[in-house]
Amino acid sequence: MTAALGMLSPTEGALPSPLDFVVEALAEAGALAEREDARAVALLPARLAAELEVREECALALYPDRDGDVACGLGSTLLERLIARARGRPVSTSVRLAADPPRPAHVRAAADRFALRNGLCEAGQVSTGAAVYVAAIVAYGVEADDRREGLVRVVVNAHDGGEPDAAVGAHLDLAWPSALVQPSAASLSTDDRAADWIALRAERAVRAAVQPLLGEVELRHARDHDRIVSYFADLIAEARAPRRRADPKAVEAKVAHLIAERNAKLEALPARFAAKVTCSVAALVSAEVPVALVNMRLRRRKESRDIVLRLPAGASSLDRLTCEACGAATARPAACDDRMHLLCEACAPNAQGRIACPACAKRR
Template sequence: MSAAVPDLVRFTSDALATLGALVDVADAGADGNTGGALAIVPPDLAKSLAIAEELQLEPGPGGAGVACVLGAKLVEDLVTRARAEAPVLWLQVERDAPRAAQAQSLATRFVVRNGVTDVGDTRVSAQSYLSLAVAYDAEADDRHEGLVRCSFHAADGAAADTLDDLDLDALDGARVSPRPLFASAPAFPVALVRVADSIAARTAGFAEQVERRHRRDHDRIAQYFLELAGEARQGKRVKDGEVLRAKLAHIVAERDKKLADLVPRFTLRLRARPALVFAMIIPTVNVEVRIRRRKEERVVALHLHALGRALDRPACEACKRAAPRPAVCDDQLHLLCEACAPQAQGRLRCPVCEQP
């Protein structure tokens, strides 16, 4: 029985094949093979990667071919290319939709802080959802890395929090599609706001530590030069005013330079990139909820998808954040979260209505 192909040989082979190369992989032990591969690379790709158009991929150094090991230039270049684009996994979830009675029962708990709601009819349909995994790193004098998830209804931006913990290994009834399942996601901009909020929350402690170290070094330098200035004033030539002023000016200039040098060192730099996108079609129960305020009324749809245990939280129509307990404006009954409408009494200022 032959051994498995080494992971880095497999990665390099798959990455080259994805970019258009022809790759022949041999299992370790087959005809004396050590688990390498032969790759025929298109000329343009070979030039961009600075490799030969025909090369042997080896699982380790010492062979005649290219070693596929950590730190090897080809492996690092292919990793960089792979990280530049987020893979999209298209999933067709083949499960029964939740019961209509369950969705209606959950909808009765939906509260509009300054309006009246009536739960209406339900309908079952296949709905589009996106779940993004976004990698981030925060860097100053130290480094912090992490991953955040953001899941939402692709059309209206309702927050689908239960999809944040999506585990493919435990996901029964999902079929991977080789082609896109839907063409657009109008609500995609909500991801920008929510991912930024999540990253800010995850890095808040790190940012506080950076700020604390900045203050510590700032105070230490300022104290050091303050003591230097004090020693200068007590020196033997203190009576020479010109000499003292020049020396103090030099001390101040040197202090300011040292303090200015701290700024780039302790400036927090954040970078984020999508690591993986789950694009899913999920059987969903949609519940119509009629909202009434004064003489106006509006119908909104709340969603309960087959992978969830709670209704998706509707999106605030002003800031795009989730609005589990919205208020509505008087004219158009726009849904507003508690940050955009902290007080639900009286006539609300509506950021959506104010837009030109």
């Protein structure tokens, strides 16, 4: 599941007050800070005070109206510095989703819609339990003639890489916490491969998110190029048809000068519009989510394989499965002939006939 977080609206919860954030951030950095209405007093360790360029003992105020007040509202230097400090390292946290698991009828209906592209499937027993998911919030930046930033979120099951639908991801968006999300003290176990699944899918999500931004950079590049060309074309035409009689040599010298100037401007453009894309993990949320499970027997020719499909609380569709060749998520797998590896549409584009299985090829 991926989503551009900027698209989500603050339907639940509101942004904390900047003063609350400042007080919490200072306390976390080792300061003593105490809140009094729209103000706070803080006692900072010397190093922190030096780093933030405030006095060791200071009065913080949303609206600084007394002598010596340190402003900490939106746009204030202290708030910006503390935000930069907080953004400097990824945060991670564990939560649990306080919801009932999906009802059996709901899971059966979802399982009925599941299809193996090149075989048959038969739903069996339904049970309920809990599953661990990891949501990674990845920050990206595109730097060219200007700088654009954004966030993408990828959510994977911590043990099989399955990908829940968007509704589950929205619950795990802690920027706008859902009322169902509660902090959890449990340390949630994850498979060693979870980091690989996240890296793979985050890379794809970032590529998709930056594509339109890179397109805009190219458009601006082309527009500036055309502007320079037409501007100099006008100047050159003017120089070649002077209103008063002019020495042809002087005209040619002027034209040559204009051409050189135009070329220099055009040559400088690619460097200005060379886009650099960066990304880094901003936050990791591991979450325990109630789920309903359904056993499924897959059949392909003479082979069969039993798998478990999962429907997390709040989702309307089953978790997408992890392709056993490339690690991508797929809702419509095909099974290979020899080992019934489940393969995504990219790894097995054609489900007719025998599949050249990349997962089998890796094992040889």
